[in-house]
Amino acid sequence: xxxxxxxxxxxxxxxxxxxxxxxxxxxxxxxxxxxxxxxxxxxxxxxxxxxxxxxxxxxxxxxxxxxxxxxxxxxxxxxxxxxxxxxxxxxxxxxxxxxxxxxxxxxxxxxxxxxxxxxxxxxxxxxxxxxxxxxxxxxxxxxxxxxxxxxxxxxxxxxxx
Amino acid sequence: xxxxxxxxxxxxxxxxxxxxxxxxxxxxxxxxxxxxxxxxxxxxxxxxxxxxxxxxxxxxxxxxxxxxxxxxxxxxxxxxxxxxxxxxxxxxxxxxxxxxxxxxxxxxxxxxxxxxxxxxxxxxxxxxxxxxxxxxxxxxxxxxxxxxxxxxxxxxxxxxxxxxxxxxxxxxxxxxxxxxxxxxxxxxxxxxxxxxxxxxxxxxxxxxxxxxxxxxxxxxxxxxxxxxxxxxxxxxxxxxxxxxxxxxxxxxxxx
Numbered sequence: 001x002x003x004x005x006x007x008x009x010x011x012x013x014x015x016x017x018x019x020x021x022x023x024x025x026x027x028x029x030x031x032x033x034x035x036x037x038x039x040x041x042x043x044x045x046x047x048x049x050x051x052x053x054x055x056x057x058x059x060x061x062x063x064x065x066x067x068x069x070x071x072x073x074x075x076x077x078x079x080x081x082x083x084x085x086x087x088x089x090x091x092x093x094x095x096x097x098x099x100x101x102x103x104x105x106x107x108x109x110x111x112x113x114x115x116x117x118x119x120x121x122x123x124x125x126x127x128x129x130x131x132x133x134x135x136x137x138x139x140x141x142x143x144x145x146x147x148x149x150x151x152x153x154x155x156x157x158x159x160x161x
Numbered sequence: 162x163x164x165x166x167x168x169x170x171x172x173x174x175x176x177x178x179x180x181x182x183x184x185x186x187x188x189x190x191x192x193x194x195x196x197x198x199x200x201x202x203x204x205x206x207x208x209x210x211x212x213x214x215x216x217x218x219x220x221x222x223x224x225x226x227x228x229x230x231x232x233x234x235x236x237x238x239x240x241x242x243x244x245x246x247x248x249x250x251x252x253x254x255x256x257x258x259x260x261x262x263x264x265x266x267x268x269x270x271x272x273x274x275x276x277x278x279x280x281x282x283x284x285x286x287x288x289x290x291x292x293x294x295x296x297x298x299x300x301x302x303x304x305x306x307x308x309x310x311x312x313x314x315x316x317x318x319x320x321x322x323x324x325x326x327x328x329x330x331x332x333x334x335x336x337x338x339x340x341x342x343x344x345x346x347x348x349x350x351x352x353x354x355x356x357x358x359x360x361x362x363x364x365x366x367x368x369x370x371x372x373x374x375x376x377x378x379x380x381x382x383x384x385x386x387x388x389x390x391x392x393x394x395x396x397x398x399x400x401x402x403x404x405x406x407x408x409x410x411x412x413x414x415x416x
Contacts, residue, residue, distance in 0.1 A: 051291070
């Protein structure tokens with residue numbers, strides 16, 4: 001029985017979108033780590049993509065609101081850094097959605113963040129790899145800015161982290 | 162953890178948090194004023210990250226005291242007076258010119274990176290976990306400020322002159338980063354934090370080599386400034402009045 005309830009909560013959380021990238025869910029991004037039911041309380045453990053991410057507050061509010069509408073009044077959100085969030089956790093389905101959204105998914109790095117020094121970003125608009133980095137920072141903590149020399153379009157890539 | 166170590170660890174976390182908070186706030190003064198648009202975006206992000214990291218350290222200090230995280234962090238940021246802050250004077254100095262800002266950030270980033278690498282092995286697990294996470298973000302900062310130090314150090318006659326002047330001014334303040342905190346030895350023995358002397362040696366070696374590579378000389382005649390974390394310049398009071406004025410207008414306000 002409990003597992004059905006937990007399953008229902010995971011499904012509900014898969015509908016809560018990343019506030020800064022509204023095409024992917026917090027589950028697809030690997031942000032939701034655990035769902036535990038302790039008597040009448042639901043404890044959700046999340047891990048921030050960036051430790052200082054200003055969207056974290058919005059994520060917590062969105063999760064509580066979504067679960068409140070399902071009838072769970074007592075929701076507690078815990079944050080963890082164990083293990084530290086990695087952009088490698090972004091699911092394949094989410095990567096496709098990011099691309100469609102105009103945001104290049106982060107290269108898989110297997111723990112070596114020097115990846116951006118050798119991996120060429122692929123333009124999400126035309127698929128070309130004739131791209132160059134313009135800024136290793138961007139409009140949010142998790143993005144950086146590239147330029148596509150094939151379609152002459154600036155684009156953003158999710159930072160490998 | 163015995164009570165004495167616990168208190169020492171809380172004090173240590175507060176020095177880290179205060180450094181990041183004050184530097185982050187100082188850096189935010191460039192928002193809308195950086196030399197080029199890309200840099201405005203980059204440096205505002207770095208400022209935001211540092212303030213985010215400060216919150217992480219305040220929260221760890223809150224946990225050790227059994228305090229509620231958000232209320233504690235808010236109190237530490239908005240409702241302490243100058244004399245209660247434990248940041249180094251390095252981070253409270255006015256932003257100066259672009260050379261001064263970039264060089265200060267480079268010296269800080271390099272120290273922070275080396276410290277985080279060690280803290281990732283802290284015997285206090287929450288500390289090790291947070292350090293592991295923050296280190297991945299700091300890689301971007303250090304790469305950025307190293308690139309600026311190189312560009313300005315080896316750039317034009319003017320950029321080089323400004324960088325060397327900044328280094329001469331910053332150096333004694335930067336050394337204070339490496340000074341051991343209260344009862345640091347107790348924490349080092351417990352495996353909570355790295356040995357401050359070894360860290361200082363490693364940092365000195367690294368920054369001396371890198372700055373030499375980009376044409377800058379470490380000053381040899383650093384004057385003895387009162388560099389304790391309990392003494393502050395007049396600049397911190399001015400910074401805090403800016404940072405805290407809205408919160409203090411109505412302390413009970415809900416956002």
